[in-house]
Amino acid sequence: MDRKLVLLIMAGGMLLLLVGFVSRQNSKTDFDEAREMIVMRQIAHSILQQTGDSSSPVSPVKRISENKFQLTFPVSFSFSPDSLVKSIDRIISKHDLPSNYIVQVSEAQNNKVVFGYAILGTEQQNIVPCRGRRQPALPYTIFISFRDKPFSPGTWLILGGVCLLIAAAVITLRSKRNRQTTTETETANNAINPSLQIGNYLFYPSVQRLVFAGEEIILTSKESKLLSIFAAEPNEIIDRNRLQKEVWEDEGVIVGRSLDVFVSKLRKRLEQDSAVKINSIHGKGYKLEIG
Template sequence: MSKKKIYIYSSLCVVLFFGWIFSDSNQKNEDFAERVKVSLRDAGNQLLLSNQDSTSLVLPIIELSSYKFKLSFQHQLSFEPSFLVEIVKNSFKKNKLHNYYRVEVKQCVDGEVAYSYEMKNELERNIIPCKGRVLPQNCYTIEVKFTNTTSLYLDKQFFLFALLFMMLVFIIDATFLRQKAVKKEVNTVQDAINIGSYQFYPEQNKLVMQATEIRLSKKECELLTIFVSRPNEIIKREELTKKVWEDNGVFVGRSLDTYISKLRKKIKGDDTIKISNVHGVGYKLELK
């Protein structure tokens, strides 16, 4: 794997790790709950003031469950539902609370829902219609349930899953590259052609004998490729020159002999192979 890839993966993992360390979902939930309570107390006070009541109390806000809260009052009150909708919306907006929630106004005596509505991104939908008429003087509780809680925060679970995902991608990528490298290595070994004690690698322009590597020029490699494809067979000079030089520039008279001489020197380490000259005809790779 390249150093650049390793750097990118490492950087992302470090960022996600520290995000996971420093993201405190419990603290965020507590902060959210506190802001909801402040907002509901503010809305409750405005409802009391609309009843010309500046002395009775808004009772402590109760958190019924995750993202569900109850507002209650010391004394009975009466209010117009549209006023409730407006003050709750404004109070939530002031405290930067999101606008996906359901509100139920319940009678204290029997728990019957006197009025209910739902907000979805500032669009109000009445569940129990009551707009246009005032709720009579009575004991009421107001319950608020936040409905789109998944978008509230990026908590520790997000960072943990993202970190695990990055590690998985890194492992898969590393495994794939390793398999690719092994496959390439295997293919390289399979591409070798045995010539006596030598291994000939046409694609890499080289001969290998034990631990010694012998580099070949392009022309030497092309000539040797022709010879090994037809061992112990006379190959005419005209055929060799045509295949090696025809499409690669002008052929100079003694070029073939020069390259044959170079090849002979490079394979002289093994007496069982040699390139012999058949006078007036061509050359032959002899393998014993």
């Protein structure tokens, strides 16, 4: 059962991993990436227009990482932080780009950040310092970074697949540990309570138990004593007087039919294995025959 369950869980985990990786690979197409670059060029064009420059070419936009862009400008310009914030936000909102992003404006020559702000979804969370402080005309570089999506559908599928594979490993280890514990317990039990093989039966004299095909049969003390004598000398005739003496010697009085009654009980205990029989030997006693 555990093996089938582990195989099913592993198959499910591998399927989720495969679908998750494919989903992540396809989460942003070449079309999406080209569209983002065009929107960034639109932002650069708008900034130049705000400065009154409608003739300078827009420099190529550089994608630094999946969600970070660098905008450079061929000329120096001065800008108002308020106008810059409104212009960039208007274009980003219009083209449905992520609503959480950070903008940093650096001097192109020394990479010193002169202005920066964060748009975090709501007016209360937005961080826009230095409003009203117009920046001097310099060659600037603008960096726009969008927040990564922490858990895309593909990421959730991958996490689910990993969890299933971990679960399969845990079940496998637990099953292996249980089997080891069972084996150690059985070994310990056998050491404490040694068994005797009687055909397909296991006989544990110290705890008065017979076991057949995993089924436990509880014996009385006299049944156990009697069977111990038979098991010690299989296929040998055991004298009737000896059996009576060894089994009933502590009671003082021996009832003649007691031995026959208990032999009959043992025969019923052993009847599940047709190769095991207790036969009466006329005028002598009994014999435990094991075929």
